Amino acid sequence: MKKKNKNNHFELKNSNIKPLSSFTIFLIIFSSSISILAIVSIIINNTNITLLQTSSPLFYIIIVLIISEIAAMLVYIFYTKKITKGFEIIMEAADHIADGDFNYKIEKSIPKEFEPLKTRMNNVLENLKKLEISKNDYTAYFSHEFKTPLASIIGFAKILKNNDLSLTERNEYISIIIEESERLSKLANNNLLLNKIDNKTLILKKENILLNKQICDCVLLLEYKWNAKKINVNIEMNDNLYYYGDSGLLKEVWINIIDNAIKFTNELGTITISGKKENEKSIISITDDGIGMDNDTIKHIFDCYYQGDKSHYTNGNGLRLTIVKKILDLSNNQIDIDSELNYGTSITITLINKN
Numbered sequence: 279m280k281k282k283n284k285n286n287h288f289e290l291k292n293s294n295i296k297p298l299s300s301f302t303i304f305l306i307i308f309s310s311s312i313s314i315l316a317i318v319s320i321i322i323n324n325t326n327i328t329l330l331q332t333s334s335p336l337f338y339i340i341i342v343l344i345i346s347e348i349a350a351m352l353v354y355i356f357y358t359k360k361i362t363k364g365f366e367i368i369m370e371a372a373d374h375i376a377d378g379d380f381n382y383k384i385e386k387s388i389p390k391e392f393e394p395l396k397t398r399m400n401n402v403l404e405n406l407k408k409l410e411i412s413k414n415d416y417t418a419y420f421s422h423e424f425k426t427p428l429a430s431i432i433g434f435a436k437i438l439k440n441n442d443l444s445l446t447e448r449n450e451y452i453s454i455i456i457e458e459s460e461r462l463s464k465l466a467n468n469n470l471l472l473n474k475i476d477n478k479t480l481i482l483k484k485e486n487i488l489l490n491k492q493i494c495d496c497v498l499l500l501e502y503k504w505n506a507k508k509i510n511v512n513i514e515m516n517d518n519l520y521y522y523g524d525s526g527l528l529k530e531v532w533i534n535i536i537d538n539a540i541k542f543t544n545e546l547g548t549i550t551i552s553g554k555k556e557n558e559k560s561i562i563s564i565t566d567d568g569i570g571m572d573n574d575t576i577k578h579i580f581d582c583y584y585q586g587d588k589s590h591y592t593n594g595n596g597l598r599l600t601i602v603k604k605i606l607d608l609s610n611n612q613i614d615i616d617s618e619l620n621y622g623t624s625i626t627i628t629l630i631n632k633n
Contacts, residue, residue, distance in 0.1 A: 364392035371399050380407040424465065427458035468597040471530075475604045482524045482608065489519040489560060489629075493551060496532040500540060507545045515553035519560050521629045527605045534598040535564050535625055542623070543568035558631045565624040571617040579615060 367388050374382035380403055384396050434451040437443070443451075474480040497504075497511055504511055521528070539549045543566045553562045571579070580603040606613050611630055617623035 360389050361391075364389045364395075368392065368395060368399060371403065375403065375406065378410075380410050424462070427461045427465075430458045431455050431462075465597075468601060471601060472597065472604065475601075475608065480527075480608070483526070484523055485525055487521050487523060487525050487528060489521055489553060489562065490515050490517065492525070492529060493532050493553070493562070496529060496536055497551070499533065500536055503537070503540045504549070507540065507543070507547070509540060509543055509546070510548045512548065512550045513552075514550065515562075516555055519553050519555055519562075520631070521560050522631055523609055523629070527608070531602050531605055531627065534602050535627075538598055539564055539566040539568065539623070539625075542566065542570075560629040560631065561626060562629070563624055563626045565622065567622040570619045570621050570623055571615075572619045576615055576617055 367384060367386050371382060371384050374380075382403060384400055384403075388396050434455050438448060438451055438455075471480075493515070494513060497513065536549070536551075543549060547567050549564065549566045551562070551564050553560065555561075579599050581600065603613060606627065609630070609632075612628040614626045614628070615623065616626070
């Protein structure tokens, strides 16, 4: 793991990569120095050097020191070459990352000291590859979501230029333009909110929230929608359920979930909202008897722009539950989904009170 210190340098933690030991360096310097001093001493004190015939212990000391120096130098060269090879392979991977090539993978043989670093580098490349794919998908989906209502607005605006239109037709087309404009506005606001959450630029304004009142207010806000489908909405909550958090963001959570429940519940259906307190947790469940979801839909339900039921495609932009999940993650809260195709969906929110 790399950890940045106060001096903006990086140091390797929990790594097997170690520099040459101080003993090795000392051995090289010491043997070199003694060898040179011994040779110089002999040259000065002997005008006629006959080392092969001398029986002086100095001769053997010099030989041992020279051999030690050569051995130390060979070890040093081998070790340096080995370490250099490892760094070259890692740096090659770093160059690919710098160039935006996340399909690269380190497959070359590498010194064992670098194996942990190799594994981590490959994990980084794999994660960056997934992030790049996600970013490209996000751009494609956003472009599509933006283009569709815009095309409708342009198309019906051109039709409105026809003076032969009846008042009924004209009002109908104006209503469509207004509806598509609101859809564009909601898309822009949702993406702006997601961007703030992802970039951690969202400032949380925390306060004590009476969940009973907030949820009832959200149900009333959406009354025109569930009344239009003659849906029966039941609220069964314990008294005085409180949560300490951002009221505006939490309201966004309830509106998105309840609106989704209304959207996927058939006429004359039922939506039940229940709430209870368990220790320091407030648990809210929103259950409907609507069309439900299959396992594949549940698996991708929090992905940006994902819409499992294509028959309701024009009623939203696939960001609602993405926003809900990200808002809840901000305070380490939890969302669980239990659903069965054709039998309905139950979404449970667990809010953890830390105050």
